[in-house]
Amino acid sequence: MISIDTVSKHYGIYKALDAVSLDIAQGEFFSLLGPSGCGKTTLLRSIAGFETPSDGTIRIDGQEMTGTPPNKRPVNMVFQSYAIFPHLNVEANIAYGLKKLRLSTEEERARVGAAIEQVRLGNLGKRMPNELSGGQRQRVALARALVMKPKVLLLDEPLSALDKKLREEMQIELRLLQKAVGITFVLVTHDQYEALALSDRIAVMFDGKIAQIATPKEIYQRPLTRRVADFLGGMNFLSARVTGENGNRLTVETAKFGVLNMEKPSGYQGNGSQATIGIRPERLRLLWEGETAEHELTGKVHNRAYFGETTHLEVAVEGLERTLSMIETNNYGADDLPIGAEIRLAYDPDAMVLLGEDRAAERIVA
């Protein structure tokens, strides 16, 4: 549906995008995720036609887009600051873009009505923007884009102006809406939870480059590098040493987690090299008295933070340079563990991932 082939964008000698390639399928909910300045907005704006790549090509639906202005592309963009007209009511705002299509009054009314239904604005059609909540205004912005029946909807941090609770509600709705309308959605966000909750696939970007493209589960559970792992959530990093190689598997020795057989990561350095292993905090589990596990460690509670539904523990383990972070749901009493308490914890070697090297990026055009 969208095919991006070695697209670069230079601002003077600065590389905002550096040879980015990716394909987005018809009907996919695809997110561009990364920290501020990584180039995700530049990429989205290039798809929309608001930026012209310095190099590379963008195809939409098989059509090369170079030289095609934004209003001639089969895409529509929803912005962070939902640009709706304050002097027009909801219906007139949604109908605005349709005027140039010169539809019959009935058809225009039907399309506006359908869009209002899609975003569940119900009977608010006659309201003025200043009589709407932030979430409702964002729905108007969405309806305004959907009413044009684009093949692709581009969303630039559309929910970032909303408060946390409303944002979470809108995330669920956005996902349902996308499945209902079947349009390809491309979302830009720096919020990893938003990307995980909404997307079919995510591209994580750093320094103008794609670091990894995968499904939410894969990118969270099997990050390719330390930087991707870190950006997607909490991760315990352990040093290790590679001592053997067999096909795409490596034997890896760790200080406290024994000898592990792991998948070879990208950028693998060779036998004998130092390696980094990651395990997510929620994949370490407290063992209570009488409980045993095949793989366990002992340690001491170094710090504890109560978060209502969960408690985060920092556990000092002798022989490890750093404390281990753990997240426990508060059913069993982790929230009452005193600092200094001796504990045992279980780990699952299958939840551990061998991380590849992050390559240093150069953003100045040579």
Ligand SMILES: Nc1ncnc2c1ncn2[C@@H]1O[C@H](COP(=O)(O)OP(=O)(O)OP(=O)(O)O)[C@@H](O)[C@H]1O
């Ligand atoms: N018109 C411009 N002129 C010069 N540099 C620009 C221009 N637009 C963007 N940049 C730079 O290109 C880089 C990528 O910008 P971009 O807006 O794509 O980042 P982003 O990942 O979307 O970040 P944010 O989340 O902060 O918007 C940034 O370092 C930015 O300063």
